[in-house]
Amino acid sequence: MVVRALSFGAVAEAYERFRPGYPVELLDLVTAYAGAPIRTALEIGAGTGKATRLFAQGGIAVTATDPDAAMLAELRKHLPANVTTVQAAFEDLPTDSSYELVYSAAALHWTNPEGRWARMATLVRPGGVFASFGGPVELADPALKEAARAARAPYLETDGVPSPDGTPADRPMQWPGTELEQSDWFTDVRQSVIERHLTMSAHDYIGQLSTISAYVMLPAADRDQVFRRILQVLPETVEINAEITAHLARRHH
Incomplete structure (x- = not known):
């Protein structure tokens, strides 16, 4: 699992180029939930800073953390002035500072479940907000989705990240909301979905896939073959x- 979490450094530039950024609706959602201006935030698993930019543009002083030096190097190329970077895994972050907002964009599943929420609670100020958000980038056309799945099948059974706590996909509350609801430190757990539809070239879609851990972990020759096979079944665009599915919770006072 650790190997997989650190596999992104090798693809930091592709990650920056191909992964979609986050829409302003997400900042609005978190701000509205907070109910007061957010001045300080800690980001867990910032990667190349896709979400960092959104929150920094909202005037928030963000401390962006990631265990991977290559990801943070990419992040620093695009950095607003109100962002501090710290190279550290969530488990190694000092707990002597707390923040009005702690958030994680498509990275929380890489953190160690052991003591996760107790540690999180030390980082979020009482009354402060925890937010987690992300979601798969999928082909909208069911026929194309099936064709791509069939093309990839000999090499890769699934390319998704399974639910970390095994919550079935048809349950109304998904992970990490499920864990937050059971935590002693957090309350008022909410799940929201922000609809988002994009159009991209098939090549950019493959570029996006090249940043997903399931593909990153394949041997290079297999990976090239998979991408070639998927490209063959896709139209140009x-x-x-x-x-984006977002989970929000408030730290108990």
């Missing part, structure tokens, strides 16, 4: 469903 593809419609993408990239909805």
Whole structure:
């Protein structure tokens, strides 16, 4: 699992180039939930800073943390002045500072479940907000989705990240909301979905896939073969469903 979490450094530039950024609706959602201006935030698993930019543009002083030096080097190329970077895994972060907002964009599943919420609670100020958000970037057309799945199948059974706590996909509350609801430190757990539809070239879609850990972990020859096979079944331009599921919770006073 650790190997997989650190596999992104090798693809930091592709990650920056191909992963979609986050829409302003997400900042609005978190701000509205907070109910007061957010001045300080800690980001867990910042990567190349896709979400960092959104929150920094909202005037928030962000401390962006990531265990991977290559990811942070890429992040620093695009950095607003109100961002501090710290190279550290969530488990190694000092707990002597707390923040009005602690958030993680598509990275929380890489953190160690052991003591996760107790540690999180030391980082979020009482009354402060925890937010987690992300979601798969998927082909919108079911027929194309199936064709791509069949093309990849000999090499890769699934390319998704399974639910970390095994919550079935049809349950109304998904992870990490499920864990937050059971935590002693957090309350008022909410799940929201922000619809998002994108159009991109098939090549950019493959570029996006090249940043997903399931593909990163394949031997290079297999990976090239998979991408070639998927490209063969796609038209030049593809419609993408990239909805974002956000989970919000408040730290008990």
